[in-house]
Amino acid sequence: MIHNHWVKPLGGLLTLGVVLLAGRMSCAASITYNSILSMRNHRYDAQIVHQIGKGGYALYTAGPYHTNRRTLTRDANGSDHTNQYVRVMQTKVTRTGTYVKLRYFNQQLGWMNSHGIKRVSFASVIAGTMAQANFSGTAALISAGKTQPTVVSAGLADASTKTANSNNGTVLYPLASLQKAITGALIQQLISQRKLSPSTPLSRYYPQVAGSQRITISELLSMTSGITNPEQFPRQSPSETQAVSLALKTLKTSTNKTFQYSDDNYVLLAGIIAKVTGNSYAANVQTRVLTKLGLTHTFLVTRSQPSLTATLAQSATWTPADPYATPQSVTLPRFAALVGAGNMLTTPGEFTAVIQGMQNGQILTKKQYRQLLRYGTVYSGGFYVNRDGIKYNNGSFSGLTYHTGYYATTGNYHAAIVFSNRAPLRNGLSQKDFVAQLYRVAVYY
Structure with missing residues (x-):
């Protein structure tokens, strides 16, 4: 039998007396508790600087009342979070010190003396996460609906x-496949203007494609058209028309209407945009997107591309001997062949403006954006849509280490736009998983 009773000793500390009665044996033990002098619910980002070891500060599972090392703590299971970034959720002041309640991503860690942490900025959390992964590139994160992203480079x-x-x-x-969202948005504009319909057959524009009368605009947007193709490596940079012609010559079609990722769906959509409007795809991107958003650091790579004064980030490989080994870049002909599907250069900040413009009325209205996401159940309009409330996409070029990633809530309340120019990451972390990890930073910090 166990009897518990509260006793208030001198000094205002509360003592829990525990009396154990078991036959002829009885004993008493007491654990000293702290009383709470004040409490704050202000939240902020921090880093655990010293947890386990000499002079470290323990993590307590039961609150700031347990301030004795003999009390059970999370440290007992060997979880050392030193140098990890955490979110302070609550602060309580006691007679023996100030204690903070810590969250690590979505896991409640427990309570720690405030001397065991240091306050950091959101940008520091991003930079620290990059450093832990050995990341090279630039990322733009949107946290809690902020209109301006926090951008960090490494x-x-x-x-x-x-x-x-x-x-x-x-x-x-290189924007790589994330550009498909821009092409999808232009098609959605034309649908909203009744210049196209989701059910418009491909045969209206490219009747030479086998089975084109049974392929619709919505199937091109969702990559359920049955079209497949090899990647193109032309020796000379094709014009827009030549890039579409190259796709028409090499693509294959089938009656398989399940999702199959193929760049040529969006190369053909770029050609359709030009045919419907009477202006090139590049001209449509300029007037309908770049000029409207005031973007000055985003360019399409075409045969007539003007010379650039900016540095094109080099694809590199990390090795123990050389952290930027085998530097390479995408050839101009390879870029130009991917019209509408991966022939754009930009920055994470400017692409962030694009994805925001696709919902705030500058490029699309929210209603038009929602329609763009409903043409497929796996992929639609340049986004993967198979996760409830989440939209994402990834881009790369085979044989190179470039990676672009977008991972966000449907309304961009939390978002991560990540451009990388080096691989591999530390501990075998994939580029896709790192984009998702930075998204989690945007959500929880």
Whole structure:
């Protein structure tokens, strides 16, 4: 039998007396508790600087009342979170010190003496997460619906010139497949203007494609058209018309209407945009997107592309001997062949403006954006849509280490736009998983 009773001793501390009666044996033990003098619910980002070891501060599972090392703590299971970034959820002041309740991503860690942490900025959390992963590139994160992203860069864009990665326009990154969202938005504009319909057949524009009378605009947007294709590596940069012609010559079609990822769906959509409007795809992107948003560091790579003054971030490989080994870039002909599907250079900050513009009326209204996401159940309009409340996409070029990633809530309340120019990441972390990890930083910090 166990009897518990509260006793108030001298000094205002509360003592829980525990009396154990078991046959002829009885004993008494007491644990000293702290009384709470004040409490604050202000939240902020922090880093655990010293947890386990000499002079460290324990993590207590039951609140700031347990201030004795003999009390059970989370430390007992070997979980050392030193140097990890945490979120302070609550602060309580006691007679023996100030204690903070800590959350690590979505896990409640417990309570720690405030001397065991240091306050940091949101940008510091991003930078620290990048450093832990050995990341090189630039990321833009939106947290809690903020209109301006927090942008952080790490590493070098070009090791030969010691040019650091940057978001200010002096460094440009290949957008790769994230560009498909822009092409999808232009098609949605034309649908909203009744110049196209989701059910419009491909045969209206490209009757030479086998089975084109049974392929619709919505199927191109959702990549359920049955079209497949090899990647193109032309020797010379094709014009927009030549890039579409190259796709028409090499693509294959089938009656398989399940999702199959193929760049040529969006190369054909770029050609359709030009045919419907009477202007090139590049001209439509300029007037309908770039000019409207005031973007000055976003460019389409075409045969007639003007010379760039910015540095093109180099694809590099990390090795123990050389952290930026085998520097390479995408060839101009390879870029130009991906019209509408991956022939754009930009910065994470400017692409953030694009994805925001797709919902705030500058490019699309919210209603139009929601329609763009409903043409498929796996992929639609340049986004994967198979996760409830989440939209994401990833881009890369085979044989190179570039990676672009977008991972966000449907309304961009939390979002991560991540452009990387080096691989591999530390501990075998994939580029896709790192984008998702930065999204979690945006959600929980």
